[in-house]
Amino acid sequence: MFEGRLPRSGPFKVIFDSLQGLIDDIKIIVKYEGISFCGLDHRRVALFHMEIKRKEFVYYEFDVPMVLYVRVLNIRKTLPLIDKSDDIAFQIREGSDRFIILSERKDGKRKFKFEYKLTKEITCDLHPPEISYRSQLSIDSLFFRWLVREMRSISDKLILAVDGEIVKFQTENGTKFGTTSIKTNNKTIIRREKVIHKESGLSNDIYKEEIISSMAYSTRYLSVITRVVSLSNRVILKMSNDLPLLVEYQCKEYGVLRYYLAPLFSEDIYQ
8 A cells, every 4th residue: 555645736747748759658666765757768768767755745655665557648648637736646555456646626625536557567677777977067947948949940969068167069960050068167077086107106196087079869859858847947967978868857846857868879860
């Protein structure tokens, strides 16, 4: 048995609306510490992860850990009936094949109950990757959404390059070229290394900047990710060579939203 109630459904509605065209099935993990949602698009290009900590719930009843799978579309179809100011609760009964969402107005005059049939277990392993990123950039989320939209009007890919204090966003389609540079307040990447001089044998501690070569990402996927812009004033981009881009939003009510996006390694664009 599990039941958790959140004071406001608005952020949940925005998050699941943002998954339209991105995630088909969602993995729900219920633990003592909280509940998490994880999904991978069918091309295995983008991974979504959200964890709502126990402390964010106004009511949280938990018996045993659970893992279940639900169709995102089924949930999205019913969410428009719930007002963003209504509370929202998740419920799982022992031995049931249903995931239940309950909603109630503050004045108690309107209540909703939706039951969603569980789907089969997803074959691929769904969990956020454990990556130590070399670069992190925090920028205004509205600016990032605007930038992605403008870059998408030129090309299907956005190129990110980090070199010390400069972060560049570039795109081109053969006839058009666009670029935006952002200078950070501090060194974007600092890596501490110990260097031993061969001749003297003495060691010196130095700071060496790692230059990230240009990595390209799909503007279509990025435009989907930026739909949650209303939930956070800032967006954090984490990057390293040949690794997925991590786009992270800090949502005050629901915790951290994470989107992992694989880079483009060839001229092929995800359709």
